[in-house]
Amino acid sequence: MARWLVILAGGRGERFWPLSRMMHPKQFLALVGSESMLRTTRDRVRTLIDDDHTWVVTGQDYVDKVRENLPSIPTGQILGEPVGRNTAPSIAWAASSIAAVDPDGVMVVLPSDHMIRHTEKFRLLVGEAMEQAEARGGFYTFGIVPNHPETGYGYIEQDGEGSNPRVQRVARFVEKPPLEQAEAMVQSGRYYWNSGMFVFPIPEFLAAVDTYLPTLSQGLHVIGKEPESLDQIFPELPQVSVDHGILEKVASMYVLRADIGWDDVGTFAALARLLPRNGEMNAARGHAVFVDSENVTAISEGPVVSCIGVKDLVVVATQDAVLILSPDRAQDVRQVVQALKEGRHEHLL
Amino acid sequence: MARWLVILAGGRGERFWPLSRMMHPKQFLALVGSESMLRTTRDRVRTLIDDDHTWVVTGQDYVDKVRENLPSIPTGQILGEPVGRNTAPSIAWAASSIAAVDPDGVMVVLPSDHMIRHTEKFRLLVGEAMEQAEARGGFYTFGIVPNHPETGYGYIEQDGEGSNPRVQRVARFVEKPPLEQAEAMVQSGRYYWNSGMFVFPIPEFLAAVDTYLPTLSQGLHVIGKEPESLDQIFPELPQVSVDHGILEKVASMYVLRADIGWDDVGTFAALARLLPRNGEMNAARGHAVFVDSENVTAISEGPVVSCIGVKDLVVVATQDAVLILSPDRAQDVRQVVQALKEGRHEHLL
Numbered sequence: 071m072a073r074w075l076v077i078l079a080g081g082r083g084e085r086f087w088p089l090s091r092m093m094h095p096k097q098f099l100a101l102v103g104s105e106s107m108l109r110t111t112r113d114r115v116r117t118l119i120d121d122d123h124t125w126v127v128t129g130q131d132y133v134d135k136v137r138e139n140l141p142s143i144p145t146g147q148i149l150g151e152p153v154g155r156n157t158a159p160s161i162a163w164a165a166s167s168i169a170a171v172d173p174d175g176v177m178v179v180l181p182s183d184h185m186i187r188h189t190e191k192f193r194l195l196v197g198e199a200m201e202q203a204e205a206r207g208g209f210y211t212f213g214i215v216p217n218h219p220e221t222g223y224g225y226i227e228q229d230g231e232g233s234n235p236r237v238q239r240v241a242r243f244v245e246k247p248p249l250e251q252a253e254a255m256v257q258s259g260r261y262y263w264n265s266g267m268f269v270f271p272i273p274e275f276l277a278a279v280d281t282y283l284p285t286l287s288q289g290l291h292v293i294g295k296e297p298e299s300l301d302q303i304f305p306e307l308p309q310v311s312v313d314h315g316i317l318e319k320v321a322s323m324y325v326l327r328a329d330i331g332w333d334d335v336g337t338f339a340a341l342a343r344l345l346p347r348n349g350e351m352n353a354a355r356g357h358a359v360f361v362d363s364e365n366v367t368a369i370s371e372g373p374v375v376s377c378i379g380v381k382d383l384v385v386v387a388t389q390d391a392v393l394i395l396s397p398d399r400a401q402d403v404r405q406v407v408q409a410l411k412e413g414r415h416e417h418l419l
Numbered sequence: 420m421a422r423w424l425v426i427l428a429g430g431r432g433e434r435f436w437p438l439s440r441m442m443h444p445k446q447f448l449a450l451v452g453s454e455s456m457l458r459t460t461r462d463r464v465r466t467l468i469d470d471d472h473t474w475v476v477t478g479q480d481y482v483d484k485v486r487e488n489l490p491s492i493p494t495g496q497i498l499g500e501p502v503g504r505n506t507a508p509s510i511a512w513a514a515s516s517i518a519a520v521d522p523d524g525v526m527v528v529l530p531s532d533h534m535i536r537h538t539e540k541f542r543l544l545v546g547e548a549m550e551q552a553e554a555r556g557g558f559y560t561f562g563i564v565p566n567h568p569e570t571g572y573g574y575i576e577q578d579g580e581g582s583n584p585r586v587q588r589v590a591r592f593v594e595k596p597p598l599e600q601a602e603a604m605v606q607s608g609r610y611y612w613n614s615g616m617f618v619f620p621i622p623e624f625l626a627a628v629d630t631y632l633p634t635l636s637q638g639l640h641v642i643g644k645e646p647e648s649l650d651q652i653f654p655e656l657p658q659v660s661v662d663h664g665i666l667e668k669v670a671s672m673y674v675l676r677a678d679i680g681w682d683d684v685g686t687f688a689a690l691a692r693l694l695p696r697n698g699e700m701n702a703a704r705g706h707a708v709f710v711d712s713e714n715v716t717a718i719s720e721g722p723v724v725s726c727i728g729v730k731d732l733v734v735v736a737t738q739d740a741v742l743i744l745s746p747d748r749a750q751d752v753r754q755v756v757q758a759l760k761e762g763r764h765e766h767l768l
Contacts (some may be wrong), residue, residue: 088725092670138592145715218550229696357764359758359759359762361748361751361754361755361758362748362751369723370741372739373722373736373737373738373739373740373741373758374739374740374741374744375740375741375765376437376740376741376742376743376755376758376759377742377743377744378742378743378744378745378748378751378752378755379744379745379747379751380732380743380744380745380750380752383729383743385741385743387722387736387741388722389722389738389739390721390722390723390724390738391722391723391724391725392719392722392723392724392728392734392736392741393725393726393727394724394725394726394727394732394734395727395728395729396724396728396729398728399710399711399727399728402710402711402727402728403708404692406708406710406725406727409708409710409725410708410723410725413708414708418723
């Protein structure tokens with residue numbers, strides 16, 4: 071009964087265009103720090119789980135990139151999806167693949183594109199969750215202590231009835247809420263942000279897949295027996311998140327309070343918040359010159375970015391694309407990607 | 420007694436960085452239209468004066484570029500200055516060089532980086548000035564009818580006493596005025612913008628140089644006799660404009676009223692005013708995508724420029740530099756150039 075790590079690295083990251091490209095999405099960028107977010111994700115828990123016990127689920131197009139980023143992970147443990155079908159198929163495919171070699175293992179699921187400032191705290195929590203899963207079974211998630219009423223995240227309500235205040239039973243999952251509800255939830259102190267990181271025993275998870283998503287279970291069974299059927303079967307698997315499809319339904323779902331400096335770095339505005347600022351509240355990643363400018367974030371892959379007399383902007387520059395946006399419009403980068411698609415400028419995507 | 424054209428193409432154009440570069444200043448750019456501004460300047464009067472009678476004064480570094488832009492101009496008629504010493508030395512050098520082959524010619528002096536919308540009107544005016552210069556001598560300039568109290572230009576006051584309202588004697592030149600004075604001048608109806616375009620008989624001009632700038636005259640005499648002395652003599656010539664050093668002082672200075680759609684395209688803001696705009700007042704030269712943006716001018720040499728939720732900006736993009744400025748700060752582009760110099764980033768200039 072070993073411990074296994076599964077990293078989810080399938081995202082396309084359109085909200086980070088033009089830094090991210092169709093062939094180079096967010097998880098392969100060094101948005102924060104000097105290593106790719108994928109590699110940073112692996113490194114964060116490497117002392118807990120070694121590369122031989124690490125699996126990555128990604129898009130077929132990205133398998134080579136994952137291999138470049140993490141060359142010491144066994145090639146067979148990088149699973150390439152023909153299409154993205156949300157997280158339930160990704161995680162269940164990894165779980166059934168691992169079960170073929172270790173039917174009794176415990177598995178840790180981590181998205182590949184989040185930032186965690188307090189690494190040591192996080193490692194302790196992962197260790198604790200694995201121990202609990204091994205000792206008494208059940209599903210564990212890390213509940214991020216919210217610091218603002220974010221409407222872009224899902225929330226988790228703790229039931230507050232257990233004896234251990236740091237490991238609580240989950241009362242319910244809440245999808246991305248409207249602002250008013252988010253405010254009430256944050257104020258109540260009973261809610262966490264859903265970080266999308268999970269720990270559970272593999273057989274218990276696969277049994278839940280059997281129960282709640284039987285078509286997924288059957289499809290993966292076929293793929294396991296006839297790997298050449300992947301391209302045909304996978305696109306037909308149910309497109310559903312692991313939260314919604316499985317974890318909301320299981321009885322023994324627990325949340326560990328995680329005050330770990332987490333950020334999903336989901337948009338340029340989020341990235342801008344993470345960069346150090348100068349006296350005029352300007353921030354630069356890459357080479358920038360600010361003249362009489364204020365609250366400007368410049369992120370460049372090469373071109374020098376110069377600003378004169380402007381304020382409240384996020385500027386992203388690459389050799390072939392420049393994006394300038396109001397910080398409150400960071401969610402709308404996809405509109406530009408869409409416009410470029412429609413204008414048949416796929417070479418820029 | 421022939422007619423000669425002298426094009427002044429020595430500017431460094433720092434206000435157009437990063438489009439202009441140290442080795443590729445404004446006159447070589449196609450800022451407006453599809454040809455370089457230098458070539459457009461020549462083409463505008465080509466039916467009046469052919470290439471064999473055309474001279475260009477530029478920096479030594481730019482001689483090859485001028486030759487590429489205007490391959491049919493005789494090589495010996497492209498004069499390369501070792502350093503810029505303002506317009507009096509440039510024009511006097513050209514005049515004395517032409518006088519060596521045609522001592523009695525008339526010469527037209529045109530800056531190489533202005534835009535003129537009403538080309539036919541302009542040609543008629545140049546023709547008229549040349550005829551006047553040939554018939555009765557004197558110095559002629561084209562007075563642009565001002566449409567706003569620009570403080571970045573020099574002004575010319577007409578004396579209003581001649582019989583021909585379209586060719587007036589010049590009462591005085593006024594250097595770049597403060598706003599209040601500019602407003603009063605524009606309101607009075609007696610003032611024109613000084614366009615820096617001149618017509619005069621070469622011998623009369625050279626006599627005026629002799630009288631008002633004798634050291635310039637002597638220096639050019641030495642250069643004429645000993646061309647190898649250029650690099651030594653030229654830097655010591657008086658650094659003065661032809662307006663201030665000579666034309667303000669001559670008695671027979673005339674101004675032709677020129678309502679020719681002139682613009683010196685002196686800054687990105689000026690260029691922005693010349694570009695066609697869409698319904699949201701956005702303008703693009705090059706590939707741009709505007710989402711919920713207003714009054715944005717995007718000028719790109721290649722990279723696609725995308726804007727989301729921003730307004731009142733000028734954006735200039737090249738492969739290695741991006742400039743974002745408030746339209747009212749277009750005069751300050753040199754500050755960025757200066758900052759890059761100080762930061763030892765000369766490769767970007």
